[in-house]
Amino acid sequence: MGRGFASRVNRVIWQSDIVIEVIDARFPEETRNSDLEKKVIDSGKKLIVAINKADLVSKERAKRAKRGILRPAVCVFLSAKDKKGINRIMREIGIAKKGTAVIGVIGYPNTGKSSLINALKGRKVARTSKRAGFTRGEQLVRLNQEVMLVDSPGVIPFGERDEFGLFLVGAKNVQDLSDKEFAALKLIEFIQKNNPKELEKKYGVVGKDEKALEEIAIKRKKLSTGGVPDLNAAARILLEDWSKGKLKT
Ligand SMILES: Nc1nc2c(ncn2[C@@H]2O[C@H](COP(=O)(O)OP(=O)(O)OP(=O)(O)O)[C@@H](O)[C@H]2O)c(=O)[nH]1
Ligand SMILES: [Mg+2]
Known part of the structure; x- marks a missing residue:
């Protein structure tokens, strides 16, 4: 692509x-x-x-x-x-x-x-x-x-390597991200900066950074054995919602 x-x-x-x-x-x-x-x-x-x-x-x-x-x-x-x-x-x-x-x-x-x-x-x-x-x-x-x-097919300017930036604008798909947790943390930061109440409205999340990701995992019942929040699964939920346009900023 x-x-x-x-x-x-x-x-x-x-x-x-x-x-x-x-x-x-x-x-x-x-x-x-x-x-x-x-x-x-x-x-x-x-x-x-x-x-x-x-x-x-x-x-x-x-x-x-x-x-x-x-x-x-x-x-x-x-x-x-x-x-x-x-x-x-x-x-x-x-x-x-x-x-x-x-x-x-x-x-x-x-x-x-x-x-x-x-x-x-x-x-x-x-x-x-x-x-x-x-x-x-x-x-x-x-x-x-x-x-x-x-x-014509979409083109990304030569030399553009900011994976998160490309994802944010819809030019890169979730499955092609090399580090989903990292991308999710950056997305949380971006959303909380632009529309502070959105994550609370959508997922009931009040924390920031990794805490926010943990809360998403818990709310969506993504827990690994022993009840540990599955951050990767939470990251995927958040990233998918973003790419489907379900989060407002
Ligand atoms: N809300 C909204 N969504 C749109 C609009 N135009 C396109 N979309 C959505 O944006 C997504 C991409 O649309 P496409 O027309 O496939 O985009 P494209 O530029 O041809 O994409 P590539 O072929 O992958 O480069 C689709 O989910 C469309 O439904 C619009 O005006 N408003
Ligand atoms: Mg097209």
Whole structure:
């Protein structure tokens, strides 16, 4: 997943007349790829930055997501899920297009590229998944007589090695984490910082750090022989809930 697709995404950009970069409104900075944005703009092609999953953030946070995205890129708030922003993207495509056009859809794993293509098309033509790295090769979808959409696999910038950071933004799956307890402890810290009451609401957890993980194990009856809290099992519960979007921050 992700790595190694660099040349492929370059090819998608090269083949396209217009490029849509899909980013996650919750993690705009972490899921955008300024190198790719620059590449598109330098090649003289229109860049549309689709700030997707806007249904998951407040208006203020969505507005903040726009910062840092430089003109001449066009920013569109999008919810592929609720079909918000789809007409605007259609309009932007229409403005930029001269005759027939190929539109490349690129971005980090799991940001909703395939979901956007389905929303544009108005029915399910590209397969989507909660799992990151789901779309493997490029897939061509004809939008109408003039426009061809290219779905592409998610790419992670070369050299990005922060496993927890990738997990946090949905670009890495739970089963691919090398140290789940470590990731869970970092996630606890992150959630308690951003939404202090969430773990209490969800699991009845009041402690911090390892104590919080222990409490999850106890509440969810994950005990090894002798009644010792199974921290690994608790970590998996927490990490899975996060990746399914069940925890709010
Ligand atoms: N809440 C919410 N979820 C969304 C939205 N768009 C996509 N998702 C969810 O995000 C997950 C990933 O969506 P995909 O469309 O498969 O993402 P992708 O960018 O194609 O992913 P890869 O092919 O793995 O790179 C799925 O569980 C979607 O249901 C949105 O606007 N809002
Ligand atoms: Mg996909």
